[in-house]
Amino acid sequence: MSLLDKAKLRGTSDSVSVKDAYGKLVLVCLGGTGLTLVFQLALMIGIFRVGNKPPPTLVQLASGDSISVIPIDSTQRTDESILTFLNDIFTLTFTWSGTMQDKNQPGQFIVDSGIDVTAENGQRIGKVPTTVWEASFSLELNFRQEFLRQIAELVPQSVFTQKTNVAFVPVSFSTPEKVSNGRWKVRLVSNLLFLKDLGQVAEVVPYNVDIYVRSIVPPNPQLIDSLTQTTDTKTLTTLAQQVAQIRQAGLEIDSIIPSRRENLK
Known part of the structure; x- marks a missing residue:
């Protein structure tokens, strides 16, 4: 095989490697984005549950006594x-x-x-x-x-x-x-x-x-x-x-x- 043929073959191999690395990088980014979306969705669900949870009506004091309360501004x-x-x-x-x-x-x-x-x-x-x-x-x-x-x-x-x-x-x-x-x-x-x-x-x-x-x-x-x-x-x-x-x-x-x-x- 001539030196020209070897050079062409090496160039083709390098090109394929670059494409593979780029594809892997894209997959990693997509995976990270997907995880971020899942985390944000879970966070929003948690906030929604807390926001819709009824406020406490019974509070226990440090002395051990319990008192009834109502939520106000x-x-x-x-x-x-x-x-x-x-x-x-x-x-x-x-x-x-x-x-x-x-x-x-x-x-x-x-x-x-x-x-x-x-x-x-x-x-x-x-x-x-x-x-x-x-x-x-x-x-x-x-x-x-x-x-x-x-x-x-x-x-x-x-x-x-x-x-x-x-x-x-x-x-x-x-x-x-x-x-x-x-x-x-x-x-x-x-x-x-x-x-x-x-x-x-x-x-x-x-x-x-x-x-x-x-x-x-x-x-x-x-x-x-x-x-x-x-x-x-x-x-x-x-x-x-x-x-x-x-x-x-x-x-x-x-x-x-x-x-x-x-x-x-």
């Missing part, structure tokens, strides 16, 4: 949760007895010496009961300072000697009216009963207001628990825990406006 709150939150906060804010529960000894009461409230210039205005100060963490920060000053002017100092008691008596809370996304208006009609010695009613003060409340992100309970201060004999409640307990409903009051008499029904 993160900025929404039920009417019941809003009204419960407001009733609890206003009961704490406007019930003054001169005593308070001992947080370190449940079931025991101690004398409440109150907490001083000052004006913007640092001048002392008066005192508010500790429960009022704690409940005020449910208010928007800037509004909280002004509200505490108003309460300090209203609280009789005889409350701290237990000669005067004040009781909050709600007459009605209106159904929450949505004013914007995650914000509601509630009208409160109530009375404040000022009681003197022997529990005699000395004065009844109407307290009728429009309350504006909005949804917030509730604090992380696990983070708050990690801030607990423990001594050799007892566990102390930190300020962070007090704030978290007040704000765990995921709600905040940002405005309280007196209701006009003609607007009351």
